[in-house]
Amino acid sequence: MKIVILKYNAGNTQSVIFALQRVGIDAILSDEPEILATADKIIFPGVGEASTAMQYLKSKNLDKLIPNFSQPVLGICLGMQLLGEYSEENNTKALGIFPTKVKKFPLVEGFKVPHIGWNNIEISDNILLKGIENQAFVYYVHSYYMEKSEFTIATTDYILPFSAAIQKNNFFATQFHPEKSADVGEKILYNFLNEI
């Protein structure tokens, strides 16, 4: 199975590569359209800032390519947010695969932003989350969240309920970091690689 991790100017690709190795997959990192076209599955990771990341994707024409991927795609964190329509982070028009908005957490007494650490997910029946217990803990680090929609397959409540994971056709994504979410995260990566 050929797994390609989309290369762009955002962090945590190394963590994703290591996590995939732990579940037995040697992934390659690339932003070449030809390589991406032959991938069985694509992972779109990322921590970083939305507008800078979108600029890079545009400079490589990836903004046109990504919405046309026909293989299973897994977006992670910023990678998920960029699949939405728009992000409040520096007023960024995103890829628009999901008709959803990404917003900054409102400041509420008693809640720190960024949302950093382990929080639980309320899950619905979805192949990506097969075998995951409801209310399982996953690891987050983010200041922006994707609003809930008909595509939400898992929800976390922090300040307000937001999309912890989403799916539309071949596009899957998680706001949390499966590559850093211990056994729960490894199971989700395993599901993406083997069940979808």
Next chain:
Amino acid sequence: MLAKRIIPCLDIKDGQTVKGINFENLKNAGNPLELAKKYVEEGADELVFLDITATIENRNTLIDLVKKIAATINIPFTVGGGIKNADDVARLLEAGADKISINSSAVQNPDLIDNLALRFGSQCVVLAVDTNFYDNQWFVYVKGGREITKLTTLDWIKEAENRGAGEILLTSMANDGTKKGFAYELTANISENIQIPVIASGGAGTKEHFLDIFTKGKADAALAASIFHFGEIPIPTLKKYLKEKGLVLR
């Protein structure tokens, strides 16, 4: 509910884990990779590795260790010690560290915080602050706690937050190594005055100390070293106790 985090810290010297009291009298505490694996199995929420030698010849040893850790463990980890510039950070992040912590170099050059936040994102910039009570105030210390600065602790932390630090690792030198409890009032005062999470460090000796730092001290995470290394408080026992007291833990 967001869980309170329990974070074992491994002080690394020449590739080995060490622990001292009040930053002195270092004692060997074992192989960091083995300890890290053990902590992950026991349910640690994150790990912190502080390279306390951080001489140039040992940097490569550290990078190798970071790669091994990143390949092995499946929870986030922070690496600190001797980080001077963005290139040091890039090397550690490329080796697989999730976050880096900076301390003295940020005091010397506060713009470093802005630069790192801009280039790598605030989520990976942990500002470590060593502080002690002097002349009725908490001051920031640098160089592994050997040198006092003119900065008062809350002011420095607020400045760092504005510059883009993502988390604060707050170590009370007055408490560190004593096992008599964390600096509760100081931690609460910092935590209530900033938006970003505070990791409290220094003084953990009993399970009750952890309960107090999360309740009275308003900490988001608690870090400790020797009580974990020497098996005094097993992490599962600690987490079970805190859950029984009504706190949310993973």
